[in-house]
Amino acid sequence: MTEDSALDLQRIMIYLPHRYPFLLIDRVLEHTPGKDLTAIKNVTINEPFFQGHFPSRPVMPGVLIVEAMAQAAGVLAFRTAGVEPDESFAFYFVGIDKTRFRAPVGPGDQLVLKATYGRRIRTIWRFSTEAFVDGRRVASAEIMIAPEGGQQ
Template structure:
């Protein structure tokens, strides 16, 4: 059973369809880690052009999905409630497996360091228990008014 539904995720992060790339949060330790799920369907808007004859989820969107899971972990803690987590950096991204329609992505982001409004997360995406994508993500926490 999920810890957070799509509706509850949208109460924490500002992303909406078609850019909300996490269906549910399966595990959550606020400020520490989160595990989310994305069921990839052929109806995803990006498959119309990436690629019509061989649909593959763009790697940058898998990294974004991992960042959204990390943002849920960070913004679930009381001190960051109502804030937004922006990308500060993407380091050491590695793409090991194509993600295609029908795959269920399990997205795990662990916050390994927080200093003031900056957080760093170790992120991994799996399909059928096999590592598909991994990256180190840097988050900058702010509010929409500051942007």
């Protein structure tokens, strides 16, 4: 683990354009550019989606778990490429394969997000991602991202 392996929220916001309520990573615990990243999302009852999903049994929507995994992959991609996003450069979520949900995520859970760099074919970067609660895998997906305009 390197000295700057962990990233706080302010540093995460350098790499992700998302803001509340759509920034779904609270902290990067550790990462190795070109290899892997581990981040967390603290799930609270104050999340706006819990008002309607579902009031009697709050469950984090699966698409938001996938988005959180994609955001983890995005941070890893920027750190791997050694660049920061700006008006002329950004990575975009372009594909998803082999998505599985194994257990619900609710208020009070801490979602541990893991992204592992897989390979790069031309401009498409592929990552294996997983989400865990209390050490139990709750979701997984292969996520593809690409730079805007096919650069990098």
